[in-house]
Amino acid sequence: MTLVVLISLAGCGAGRPSDPDAAVAAGRPPSIAPDYIGVIVPPNIAPLNFRVKEDGTAYYLRISSAQGPPIEVADRAGRFRIPLAPWKALLSANLGQPLRFEVFARNAQGIWTRYDAIENTIAPEAVDGYLAFRRMVPWYVTYREMNIYQRCIENFKERALIKNTSVGKPGHQCNNCHSFSANRPDAMTIHTRFPFLMAIARNGEVEAVDTRSELNAAPFAYAAWHPGGKFAVYSVNKIIQFFHNVGDTRDIFDYVSDLLLYDFDSNTTTTWPAIASPDMLETFPTWSPDGRFLYFCRAASIPQEDFPLHYREVKYDLVRIPFDPANRTWGEVETVLSASESGASAGLPRVSPDGRFVLFCLSAYGTFPLFHAESDLYLMNLESRKYEKLSCNSDKSESWHEWSSNGRWIVFSTKRRDGLLTLPYLSYIDADGHAGKPFVLPQEDPGYYEQNPETYSAPVFTTGPVPYSEQSVADALCRKEKARKVEADPEALKKCRRDRK
């Protein structure tokens, strides 16, 4: 069967070179935005629409690979919107093959220039088709829109999972900490502040719970669903936002931080001294894929009054603790990477789906790598315990990373573009744990990122669309009076009271 080649002449009269091969060679690749040069792309990704940053009166793009007819796009302004269907056909027919972008620009005299071809690669493995994230202007204390969205990354469709205006009055109403059970879209929790509630969406229903209990005055924060999906570990943090006069403006410090296990069915929460020590700060929980180890970050706490002088000394170790899911018993904490060894503070560990690697951040200190320009992604081989900085890092902050369910792709937030706004980048991870050059999530409008003042926080892959409507989540969170209050496990409570005494 012969594929019909669609020629998109979006810019009316933009035209194409009569003989592309006769165009004058520029001798260099074109300057384009976003940077889609030399990247490895999944075969199911949406078209990499881009803008040519070269002078010209008309532009022409030819995309080709080993199999199938090329795609041709012409535009007067050099804003290439690649048609979806031929793009999909081309990528799916050329797994593991190079993907070549040839860009031509016509000058005022009508002479076409041919730039060196951009060579990308189509990976053999697909990426999870959906990405959930929070998108907002980087608000500080007062908020306007602060919504969590899900985007299909195979095309450009996006919908809100929850909007803050659906739950309360904008101002201080915050939605945060969306999490899923092992990339499954049908098991999700989302937190909201004012009211302090957590929406639990599972088994086809959405309900809201007030996560504050006698064990924890603060509500749940960072989440880690156990792979079984029946319970999750949450951090509870007493957080302060403070400000620097030099460098990144904002910073976060945890005065108190513990981990709690929450059972969805019984609506009870419990804890264990090893993950909730009064002398230690435990945070950023994540499970190994078999659910037998809980990885988290841990640092010795400092008195609140010492914070202004000593906050830079708080560096987190990466640790793990064995867990027996059948009896729900914990073992002894084992240090995976100490701060003294790395000289830095570990954050946001994420174990790869095959259990071979743990991906984490290292930053100079503290617990919020997003606000640390020096924060970089590191990958540790859990067998050899060797770790190395991934090649996909930049000189700006990298953080909030997640694995796709097949373990071949990661998505992470980075401020590399401008040092201010975090954007979601995807990177290929090969079998040996090496990262490919990352690329920003493609958008329908090629110039989208160049005039979008919003940040993308905490991107998370899911394998499908979330089956719960925004209205159902908002309705659950609006029924504050009907929200169940989380019960503290009596045994844990006794222990906690003893500790407090």
Added chain:
Amino acid sequence: MARESKKAANRVLTAHIPSALALLAVSVAVFLYMDMAVNPVLIHYAQQPFFRLGGAFLSHHLSYAGGPVEYAAAFLGLFLRFDTAGAALFTLAFLGTCGLWRCSLRRFGMPSGAVRYLLPAFFLTWIHSNYEAPLTATLGMGIALSFFLGLLWMAAGPFWLLNLAFLLMAGALYYLCGAPVVLFLGLYLLHLLFDETVHAKSGALSRLLAGAFAVFSVALLPALLNALFFHEMPVHAYVHLAPWVVKHGAIAGIGPYCEPVELQGRALPPEMAALYLLMGAVGLMTAATTRLSGWKPVQAAMAAVGKLRQRRVIGWVLSGQAGLCCAGLAVFPSFDVNEKQLVTLRYWADAGRWTEYCDLVNREMALHPLFDPSKESKLTDLATVLLDNNRMLYHMGQLPEHLFSYPQLLGANSLLVTDSQFYLENHVMFLPTGDLLFEMGRVNEAERMFYEGWAFYGERASILWRLARLNLVKDRFEAARVFLNILKEVPFERAAAAQMERSMDQDPSLAWAPELIRIRNSDFTVDFPGTIYGPQDQLLAVLLNCHPENRMAFEYLMGYLLLTGHKEEVAKYVPACKRYGYPQLPRHYQEAVIEYVAERDLRELDLGGYTLNPETVRRFQEFRRLAAPCNGDTTKLWNTLAPGFADTYWFFEAMGGPGWGLKAGEPITMGSEPQ
């Protein structure tokens, strides 16, 4: 024949020319009032409508009910930046409302020659003189009236067509304008109740719609109760209660049905709600005095009113009172004689036009109720003015000389707001504070304030400009470009944004923007982490340590120390004054030093080569002599010392710091501009 037709034409002209001339005269008056008294430029400044070219902005506004009219209002709002165009726009709105309302009243059988049709347009004009009334509501009202007239035009057609048109138009109006659909529904229901042509065709439908109106009115009941128990204007109460209705609607599982209520709450400012009520009242009054038919109980009630109306005296009293009530309802929440001064001050402060600011503050603000202790002050306005006053003093080179010539009613917060709770409750302070911090070189803190301001006001070109400049100062050129790219889509900002982008690309050293270089060179080089409201004296001292030449940081530090009573610290910093080239030690510093020396009975103090002015020393002795018999009684102190010493540091301290109601001082003269 020809003569007869000429006579007829003359009769028509004779009948219409006077009213046309009157309307013209009124229109000219409205134009002049809006242009000269209100000043559309200030309305534009107060609201700063944000409009972007391009499909994304349009499609966003087409995606929700009420969005299209917001889009149109944002576009028209752009022209308010020109006083003549803005005044013309308001005059057109005035004339349009007159015309539409006159046609509407005629449908209710308004007697010819009545001028009731002018009332809503007058109120609309007054409402817009309060600087905050959005064009959205005005446009929505015009569109709702147009739809209503369109519907009446169809009333002559088949009844099914009328009903179909009603449903379609109500739906379309809800999508286009949101809340103004209430006006459309209200007017149509009035029409149904009183227009015999429709009622004659279907009394049942008339009752059904009247019933629907009654159900809708139930939503007003909580507002009326609130007004009764909490003494709040019904229209205010209704707007405030809208979120409550939505919330409890959601709990009861009828959230989506409460959406119109929520929309009204968000889109209807109280003034416009009052205007709606006024229109309904005028319509009702007119209907009651003319053709009467329709639903029997209403018919009976209106007939009773009509009979009263026929008794000339009672009728005049009734209609007069109704008119007065409506006028009061509309004008009361919107009329504020001082608002223009406050908006003008903010406008000049934002534009850095300190000379004009100084003139106005000295001419008008001395008698401003904000500074009258016997009147309740609006804290937010007060704080903004105090902050800007002090910034003006700095720019006029008079902060060390005349700090206490101006009210410092919030103490150190008059200079730099340090109270976090105050910020959270008074969001209007974010941008003035951000501007002050940015100018001083406290760039990171300014960034936070600009974003807080954005969250409060929404997207505004002025905020995007602030962030573009700030990111240039922080060497984040790509981030600056994001804001410039947005501004390039904003009419009237495009050229300047493109120019800045070109300059940025051609010369990244920012040599083309000396002010930005100055700010960059004034920023902290040593981190002093903490909360933004942290100890200002320490923050300023660290900043000064980083850049001793930062005169603004120095004067604000000294001002802060004066306002917090740290005389010893003031004395410590006095030798540093040489660095800033003061020809003699500034007056307030001298006052603090003299008092400090007297209190400690010091024989020697390093003044860095400055000497104390003998006249200041003499005045201090005089002050002490007069203050001694008062024994700390603030009333006596006020009466004794205010006439001669109200503008001194000694008086401020003797009165126990802030809290006393000093009027603005004498006009100050232009000082040297800080280098």
